Amino acid sequence: xxxxxxxxxxxxxxxxxxxxxxxxxxxxxxxxxxxxxxxxxxxxxxxxxxxxxxxxxxxxxxxxxxxxxxxxxxxxxxxxxxxxxxxxxxxxxxxxxxxxxxxxxxxxxxxxxxxxxxxxxxxxxxxxxxxxxxxxxxxxxxxxxxxxxxxxxxxxxxxxxxxxxxxxxxxxxxxxxxxxxxxxxxxxxxxxxxxxxxxxxxxxxxxxxxxxxxxxxxxxxxxxxxxxxxxxxxxxxxxxxxxxxxxxxxxxxxxxxxxxxxxxxxxxxxxxxxxxx
Amino acid sequence: xxxxxxxxxxxxxxxxxxxxxxxxxxxxxxxxxxxxxxxxxxxxxxxxxxxxxxxxxxxxxxxxxxxxxxxxxxxxxxxxxxxxxxxxxxxxxxxxxxxxxxxxxxxxxxxxxxxxxxxxxxxxxxxxxxxxxxxxxxxxxxxxxxxxxxxxxxxxxxxxxxxxxxxxxxxxxxxxxxxxxxxxxxxxxxxxxxxxxxxxxxxxxxxxxxxxxxxxxxxxxxxxxxxxxxxxxxxxxxxxxxxxxxxxxxxxxxxxxxxxxxxxxxxxxxxxxxxxxxxxxxxxxxxxxxxxxxxxxxxxxxxxxxxxxxxxxxxxxxxxxxxxxxxxxxxxxx
Numbered sequence: 001x002x003x004x005x006x007x008x009x010x011x012x013x014x015x016x017x018x019x020x021x022x023x024x025x026x027x028x029x030x031x032x033x034x035x036x037x038x039x040x041x042x043x044x045x046x047x048x049x050x051x052x053x054x055x056x057x058x059x060x061x062x063x064x065x066x067x068x069x070x071x072x073x074x075x076x077x078x079x080x081x082x083x084x085x086x087x088x089x090x091x092x093x094x095x096x097x098x099x100x101x102x103x104x105x106x107x108x109x110x111x112x113x114x115x116x117x118x119x120x121x122x123x124x125x126x127x128x129x130x131x132x133x134x135x136x137x138x139x140x141x142x143x144x145x146x147x148x149x150x151x152x153x154x155x156x157x158x159x160x161x162x163x164x165x166x167x168x169x170x171x172x173x174x175x176x177x178x179x180x181x182x183x184x185x186x187x188x189x190x191x192x193x194x195x196x197x198x199x200x201x202x203x204x205x206x207x208x209x210x211x212x213x214x215x216x217x218x219x220x221x222x223x224x225x226x227x228x229x230x231x232x233x234x235x236x237x238x239x240x241x242x243x244x245x246x247x248x249x250x251x252x253x254x255x256x257x258x259x260x261x262x263x264x265x266x267x268x269x270x271x272x273x274x275x276x277x
Numbered sequence: 278x279x280x281x282x283x284x285x286x287x288x289x290x291x292x293x294x295x296x297x298x299x300x301x302x303x304x305x306x307x308x309x310x311x312x313x314x315x316x317x318x319x320x321x322x323x324x325x326x327x328x329x330x331x332x333x334x335x336x337x338x339x340x341x342x343x344x345x346x347x348x349x350x351x352x353x354x355x356x357x358x359x360x361x362x363x364x365x366x367x368x369x370x371x372x373x374x375x376x377x378x379x380x381x382x383x384x385x386x387x388x389x390x391x392x393x394x395x396x397x398x399x400x401x402x403x404x405x406x407x408x409x410x411x412x413x414x415x416x417x418x419x420x421x422x423x424x425x426x427x428x429x430x431x432x433x434x435x436x437x438x439x440x441x442x443x444x445x446x447x448x449x450x451x452x453x454x455x456x457x458x459x460x461x462x463x464x465x466x467x468x469x470x471x472x473x474x475x476x477x478x479x480x481x482x483x484x485x486x487x488x489x490x491x492x493x494x495x496x497x498x499x500x501x502x503x504x505x506x507x508x509x510x511x512x513x514x515x516x517x518x519x520x521x522x523x524x525x526x527x528x529x530x531x532x533x534x535x536x537x538x539x540x541x542x543x544x545x546x547x548x549x550x551x552x553x554x555x556x557x558x559x560x561x562x563x564x565x566x567x568x569x570x571x572x573x574x575x576x577x578x579x580x581x582x583x584x585x586x587x588x589x590x591x592x593x594x595x596x597x598x599x600x601x602x603x604x605x606x607x608x609x610x611x
Binding site: 168170 | 327328329348349350354355356358359360361362363364365366375376379380423427
């Protein structure tokens with residue numbers, strides 16, 4: 001009885017407190033960043049102005065007027081959207097093939113795909129730069145889209161594979177008996193049934209593409225530079241301008257947070273897909 | 278039309294041969310049942326006919342046409358799955374009409390056919406529901422509807438009733454039999470339940486370990502089982518099978534005698550035993566007899582009212598003309 005009483009006391013008071021605590025801990029840096037974006041560079045580094053300061057929009061105005069925020073934002077949208085579409089375009093059929101027509105090599109192929117994520121990006125940095133420059137694709141959308149797609153494909157295929165595995169094989173076979181071809185199976189049966197999983201995979205891939213910095217910073221200069229590059233570009237020899245940096249970061253994170261907020265239900269559903277039938 | 282011929286068909290998964298080469302002919306309009314214990318290869322055989330499983334060797338002909346490498350949907354067969362395999366995102370109407378839509382049939386014609394099928398299966402009130410809102414029996418009806426609309430040359434059923442409760446199973450069994458009488462279309466039905474096989478089939482194919490043990494009508498199999506396996510598999514309760522001196526006395530290595538072919542007396546008979554459990558079903562009573570020296574347990578069926586208690590002494594006498602005799606290899610002796 002004592003144990004029951006204790007655990008119920010924990011679930012009434014302890015658990016919410018713990019949840020809020022963890023939540024705030026995670027939220028605080030973002031909150032701090034947003035707050036700092038409304039401070040002057042001078043205020044930003046003064047501890048006494050951590051919470052109390054005179055808010056200013058200077059950083060944002062500076063960002064749009066002097067740094068061409070919208071061009072970077074447009075590049076981010078173009079590359080992230082295209083890379084997400086391309087990743088799904090390749091990933092859905094690949095995961096479909098492995099989930100419903102597995103061969104003896106399927107497990108090895110999956111492992112091999114994942115193993116490409118084990119390679120440190122730094123190890124291929126210079127070959128990539130030389131290659132990109134050699135074929136004349138350095139600082140182009142096409143290069144960034146390709147790179148973003150390739151680094152996200154393994155994880156996308158793994159996710160889709162897991163979702164597709166949840167679909168009973170019988171339903172696909174019934175489709176075969178009913179006269180659908182391979183494309184029909186994907187369009188009529190697979191996509192409608194795995195919609196939640198596909199949507200959350202797409203969202204996750206999009207977030208990864210949007211936030212990707214290692215490659216986008218190093219493989220672009222101006223034409224294809226994304227918001228990550230803009231953030232990175234706010235360094236100066238004199239040091240960091242925390243106010244400006246925070247404004248740029250907030251403006252870079254903003255769209256993705258809003259998108260995530262709207263897709264929250266879909267995302268949670270997708271991530272817990274299969275847990276509850 | 279729907280005459281299906283299997284010619285030296287075999288299947289291996291890797292190095293494991295699950296079905297050694299076999300021949301089988303199912304005539305047009307026949308109701309053939311593949312029956313056998315689980316893992317005997319009956320579902321694999323059905324899936325090979327459907328085209329969902331590739332053949333390792335051999336050929337399949339439907340109406341004299343070699344379909345071995347023809348895709349499932351082009352074989353003109355319809356299949357009903359154990360799990361129903363309905364499309365959960367489509368309404369009943371869409372589910373039943375799906376194969377027709379894939380054939381690019383005219384929408385008006387699709388609607389007409391779907392309604393006809395739904396009417397014959399009592400599904401008219403559920404046409405706009407999704408499968409998730411239906412009971413098991415209704416789902417199975419939808420699956421059958423989806424098969425009917427295509428007007429196939431043969432229906433394939435893969436243990437379609439095993440997910441239903443006992444009462445529903447009996448009802449659906451009758452419905453499928455009725456459907457066969459009405460349509461006279463070839464049906465191949467896979468089950469592990471010998472009662473389903475006996476009640477529905479014109480032709481039963483008994484399989485064990487991928488090998489056909491016997492093919493015949495239900496009563497053929499019941500009266501003349503070709504070997505010990507079929508003898509033990511067909512009939513409920515099971516045939517009593519034993520070997521030893523008592524079997525030798527009756528002129529065979531192994532003897533089989535059905536529960537209903539044993540006379541029971543409390544005073545005299547060939548074999549003496551002790552009553553174990555008596556199962557009273559009203560019309561029949563099944564008595565499990567122990568300590569006969571023949572087998573661990575002998576089951577006998579008696580009709581009418583007879584009161585026996587656990588531990589009573591009891592005498593059994595086999596009906597001489599109903600004894601099945603088998604040689605040491607388990608094959609029937611004529």
